[in-house]
């Protein structure tokens with residue numbers, strides 16, 4: 472499929488989506504969000520694909536929602552069309568693991584989309600922020616909630632109230648990103664990490680994503696109970712049989 476605002480490629484069993492609006496630092500227009508949602512749905516249901524990578528350019532993952540496009544909107548319109556809903560949650564709704572590979576700016580909606588991914592790999596040049604306050608608004612695609620859960624109240628309040636950007640080193644220190652890599656290695660590292668995930672048992676990867684995400688939605692005791700029930704249910708799956716037999720027989724597992 473070809474698009475105007477994103478590029479989609481396959482790298483073996485990994486789907487790579489590149490945000491592609493270079494003239495506006497990948498500002499998230501409604502067209503971009505709808506193309507991204509469409510491609511993510513295709514990749515999420517494509518049996519050949521085991522994991523996805525979402526990236527931008529060297530300069531920007533995405534510098535936020537498209538300010539030019541939304542500047543004239545008024546409240547009745549935003550409410551009636553449920554602005555920032557259709558398509559926006561598709562990244563978080565994917566069942567397969569999705570990695571954000573971030574270089575340059577990840578601001579506002581860009582930071583929010585990166586946080587909807589399962590984890591973030593950051594290039595040394597990455598800069599994260601929720602600068603909405605500087606244009607007279609506040610986060611609207613989950614930033615106030617996801618950033619706070621990821622980095623804690625103090626850091627989240629400071630970032631959202633001042634709009635300051637956080638560099639890659641600080642982002643790794645506070646747990647916003649899983650690892651920092653040199654800019655030149657970002658895409659290769661992200662694809663290799665996704666390939667590693669895609670080579671594992673598919674039900675196991677989907678289940679791990681599901682049970683970790685459950686921890687954000689429930690109490691500790693309910694989450695642990697859910698994890699245990701799901702763990703018990705893994706016994707009898709072909710991949711459990713194969714994975715454990717391969718370990719005992721000292722060979723590489725071949726997951727179905």
Ligand code: CO8
Pocket residue numbers: 494495496498499534535536537538539541555576578579580581602603605606609610611612
């Ligand atoms: N929207 C539209 N255009 C943008 C955006 C944006 N968010 N960011 C950059 N651009 C454009 C610039 O207007 C400029 O275009 P042109 O060359 O035609 O003048 C081009 O990209 C390059 O930008 P700069 O010249 O400003 O580049 P600099 O390197 O000087 O600065 C910055 C880079 C610091 C990233 C700067 O561009 C900036 O501050 N951008 C805005 C960041 C921002 O405020 N983001 C938050 C937006 S609000 C938001 O995301 C709310 C999320 C809620 C969901 C929204 C859903 C739609």
